[in-house]
Amino acid sequence: MSDGRLVEHTGGEPDEVEALLAETFREEWSRVVATLIRVTGDWDLAQECAQDAFTQATARWRTDGVPRTPGAWLVTVARHRAVDLLRRRGLEAAKLRESLHLREVTVVDDASATISGTGWETLPDDQLRLIFTCCHPALALESRVALTLRTVAGLSTAEIARACLVSEATMAKRLVRAKAKIRDAGIPYRVPPADQLGPRTSGVLAVLYLLFNEGYAASGGDQWMRPPLCTEAIRLTRLLARLLPTDPEVxxxxxxxxLHDARRAARVDSAGRLVTLADQDRTRWHRPQIDEGVATLEAALEHRSAGPYQLQALIAAHHATAPTAEQTDWSAIAGLYRQLLRVMPSPVVELNHAVAVAMSDGPAAGLTLVERLEADGRLVGYPPLAAVRADLLHRLGRHAEAADAYRTAIELAPTAAERDYLSGRRAELTG
Incomplete structure (x- = not known):
């Protein structure tokens, strides 16, 4: 199944191979799926063959060695598997040749992509085409987000369900319906023409936002952060910004x-333990990235009144530019959250506003807002709500209640790093 032009094996210890397999899945899943969707037009087949290729890699790389170009190896294996399955299904030879022409794999990165004139449809990035296809207006917004997180980010149905605050069964049905809609409606696999970009952009931004969030604070597993997802979200957003250079929300x-990613190195300590914003070593923040983020934001704010992403970026800029945690302007941040609530009402935004109020006006004021959120039931089972409540009770000296709240937060926490951090906080109270 190997292709000598693509596969040049290197050795590796078992642990190294396991680590590389995990890293390759995170980095290459969407590229493999996007390529197969482009050449087959079959979403289920693309994901099935991509999964099969990764399964083969798990077995073969341990014995044969790791390819020098793992992504190309995976595409080749997945493509051959797709050919085999299509033949087995009895598709006529002409259709097979048309839908699955075996041409060389071309790897295109952001630096080599060119966008000029009106040639939007030929943008050389399968993943961006895939996102725009997932975000077609014929699909409901929640289906657009879910389908892209599954197909582009390679998240499991359970992970997407947690990120979107719905049950796994509901999310599974949503994904099936979305793929059926694309197939039955003949939704094209392309970046839309320039005059259709506007209505499609909000859905794409929502997807990229959630993709970044999953990397910044994972919805499950042993890893609190998944940096490759952040990197990929930034890469695709840069590409979208080149496509829409005057869109202030992009x-x-x-x-x-x-601005958020610039803090990555300081968010865990040398042992991999979670470090909260207030305790982070700000000398480890990536200042050139902060400067770029601030400059990008200032340019965006010149266009018109701030939208949801610009307001969130303003909040992030307050944190990123404060010399110390104590010098953070929490009053201004609370005001920005109030503005954000007007343009993007959300119980999660309300919770963040409550945290800012607690920092600017005291924990009692913040706890009042948190208890209102608990009472209306919109964030039942949402891990950060329990964690915030526990912290505010802790700060108010209500230690018995805080210990109980920390126990609830630990039970709900989706990652090992968060559970360890919350357990440590609870131990401070219980001894």
Whole structure:
């Protein structure tokens, strides 16, 4: 199944191979799926063959060695598997040759992509085409987001369900319906023409936003952060910004990502333990990225009144430019959250507003807002709500209640790093 032009094996210890397999899945899943969707037009087949290729890699790389170009190896294996399955299904030879022409794999990165004139449809990035296809207006917004997180980010149905605050069964049905809609409606696999970009952009931004968030704070597993997802979200948002250079919300989202990602190195300590914003070593923040984020945001704010992503970027800029945690302007941040609530009402935004109020006006004021959120039931089972409540009770000296709240937060926490951090906080109270 190997192709000598693509596969040049290197050795590796078992642990190294396992680590590389995990890293390759994170980095290459969407590229493999996007390529197969482009050449087959069959979403289910593309994901099935991509999964099969990764399964083969798990077995073969341990014995044969790791390819020098793992992504190309995976595409080749997945493509051959797709050919085999299509033949087995009895498709006529002409259709097979048309739908699955075996041409060389071309790897295109952001630096080599060119956008000029009105040639939007030929944008050489399968993943961006895939996102725009997933975000077609014929699909409901929640289906657009879910389908792209599954197909582009390679998240499991359970992970997407947690990120979107719905049950796994509901999310599974949503994904099936979305793929059926694309197939039955004949939705094209392309970046839309320039005059259709506007209505499609909000869905794409929502997807990129959630893709980044999943990398910044994972919805499950042992890893608190999944940096390759952040990197990929930033790369695709940069590409979208080149496509829509005058859209202030695209620039706002890019600024938001850059400002948050700049803090990555300081968010865990040398042992991999979670470090909260207040305790982070700000000398480890990536200052050139912060400068770029601030400059991108300032340019975006020149266009018109701030939208949701620009407002969130403004909040992130307050944090990123404060010399110390104590010098953070929490009053201004609380005001920005109030503006954000007007343009993007959300219980999650309300929770963040409550945190800012607690920092500017005291924990009692913040706890009042948190208890209102608990009472209306919109965030039942949402891990950060329990964690915030526990922290505010802790700060108010209500230690018995805080210990109980921390126990609930630990039970709900989706990652090992968060559970360890919350357990440590609870131990401070219980001894």
């Amino acid at each position: 620039a706002g989202l890019l600024a938001l990502m850059l």
